[in-house]
Amino acid sequence: MTYIQAQSDLGARLARARKQADLTQQELAHRVSYSRSTIANTESGRQCPPRSFWADADAALGTGGALTADFDRITSSSEPSTPPATADNSTAAAVRPGGPGESVARLRDVLDHYRRLDDLLGASGLVGPVTAHLGLLEQVGRAEVATATEVDRLEAETCQLLAWLWLDLDKPARARDFYARAVRAARRAGDDALASYMIGWLSFAACGDDPRDAVVLARMAVARGAGGPASLRAWLAAVAGRAHAHVGDREQALHSLGEAERLLPDAPDRRAAWYFFGSAAYTGYRGTSLVLLGQARDAQRLLEDTLAGLDGTFVRSRALYEAQLAHALADLDELEQACRHAHQAAEVASATGTVRGLRAVRDVRRHPLLAANPSHRGVMDLDEYLLFAS
Numbered sequence: 001m002t003y004i005q006a007q008s009d010l011g012a013r014l015a016r017a018r019k020q021a022d023l024t025q026q027e028l029a030h031r032v033s034y035s036r037s038t039i040a041n042t043e044s045g046r047q048c049p050p051r052s053f054w055a056d057a058d059a060a061l062g063t064g065g066a067l068t069a070d071f072d073r074i075t076s077s078s079e080p081s082t083p084p085a086t087a088d089n090s091t092a093a094a095v096r097p098g099g100p101g102e103s104v105a106r107l108r109d110v111l112d113h114y115r116r117l118d119d120l121l122g123a124s125g126l127v128g129p130v131t132a133h134l135g136l137l138e139q140v141g142r143a144e145v146a147t148a149t150e151v152d153r154l155e156a157e158t159c160q161l162l163a164w165l166w167l168d169l170d171k172p173a174r175a176r177d178f179y180a181r182a183v184r185a186a187r188r189a190g191d192d193a194l195a196s197y198m199i200g201w202l203s204f205a206a207c208g209d210d211p212r213d214a215v216v217l218a219r220m221a222v223a224r225g226a227g228g229p230a231s232l233r234a235w236l237a238a239v240a241g242r243a244h245a246h247v248g249d250r251e252q253a254l255h256s257l258g259e260a261e262r263l264l265p266d267a268p269d270r271r272a273a274w275y276f277f278g279s280a281a282y283t284g285y286r287g288t289s290l291v292l293l294g295q296a297r298d299a300q301r302l303l304e305d306t307l308a309g310l311d312g313t314f315v316r317s318r319a320l321y322e323a324q325l326a327h328a329l330a331d332l333d334e335l336e337q338a339c340r341h342a343h344q345a346a347e348v349a350s351a352t353g354t355v356r357g358l359r360a361v362r363d364v365r366r367h368p369l370l371a372a373n374p375s376h377r378g379v380m381d382l383d384e385y386l387l388f389a390s
Contacts, residue, residue: 006074008045013070015043017061030206030213031060031220033183033199035176048074052187103140104147104154107133111158118161119276122316123168124353130165134158152189156182157273160198167205168316170355175205193232196225197273200239211246218243218256234263235277238285245289253293257286276317280309284317288324296331303328316357319348323360330367338369339378343385350389358389 018028018039025039032039032053041047054071058064114130137158141151163178179202186195203217218240225236241256264282269275287302303325310318322345329338342364349357364370365386370379 007048010048010067010070010074011043011045014039014057014067017057017063017067018043021061023061027210027213028057028060029180030176030202030210030217032056033180033202035180038180050184052184104150107137107140108154111154111161115161115275116313118165118316119313120315122352122354123165127162127165127169130158130162134162149189152185153191153194156185156189156191156194156198159185160201160273163201163205168354168356170359172205172209176202179205192224193228194273196221196223196228196236197232199224200236203239203243207243207246211243214243215240215247215249229269229272230263231265231269231272231277232274234260234265234282235274237263238277238282242285242289245292248293250293253289257289260285276314278311280306280311281317283309284321284324287321287328291324291328291331294331296328299328300325300332315348316352316354319345319352319354319357320360322348323357323364326361326364327367330364330369333369335369335373335376336378338364338367339376339382342370343378343382346382346385346389350385358386362386 018025021028023031025043026036029036029039033056034049034053038047038049038053042049042053048071051068051071054068055065058067061067110133114126114133118126134155137151137155141148141155159178159182163175163182166172166178167175179198182198183195183202186198199217199221203214203221206214206217218236222233222236222240225232228236237256237260241253241260244250244253244256260282264279283302284306287299287306290296290299290302303321306321307318307325310321322341326338326340326342326345329341342361345357345364346361349361361382365379365382370376370382373379374383
């Protein structure tokens, strides 16, 4: 049997196992942190992902390692050799004057700069530069094989930022593709903590479209990150709490949020990829979860505390928390205050170009309290602003 035939047969076995597990291609894609198109291409024999894919597929489908074993047999007996990659030194050399490692350090500095710009300004205008940054990083990786592990880590973090930008622009499918790529890069680096962080973001992104899948992904993230630092485990627990709140599981949501509070460090770890997660972010996650669970009064208090303690550089986050506070106030029949906070959220969201933030405000506008009072001055002012919001 040729390698191509064996690859095609393996893809067919994957398809049969997926159907027996009663999963769609999209559902399996979420569970193994790949895109749906990768699942489709693999099942049709057009693509053969790395071994980690098959191990995760076995875990997701309950096939007891059979797919991984088949992959190992194929690759050990008939996988064609791959010619060594060649570097585009003309591009990589622009950031490699000091030898191996220095260019990676410089690219990390640039990534940190883009993160600060995103926190302050939002996604609008940053997708292009960050995409170009990722392309440059790929070329550096080919030129500096001695720093492959650090390049993989940096690729994971760059993909996470790019995914976040797409999520902020309300393009969840594109965001999930980059989050999945971030997971794969973190795995290549052998960094379980970073991989768990990226799977956590996959859960975060899935909440809107498939909250039950978000719960599965959150559990995977918590399990993989069990040996990570407390600051990471606190964020993962908060993500799990948010996912459980989206499916209405109050007991599990509050348990996970309580675990996040227990693990929360005194101050955010500014050196880590999860640098943003401190006490204000935690209360924001908890408040948002309580809105979903119908505990509006407690949510109001937490979200007001969040906005009071939020770092001034996280401008775009303010829009989202203002919108959640408006929703809680609407649940409490506080029409005037709900409109005021929704309007403030709309102004910040429009200024930072966060489409997701504007969608959150429009969700508040559809709340039954506002929908029943279209002639109220606050509602009319909000309608007028949203009509012309970018």
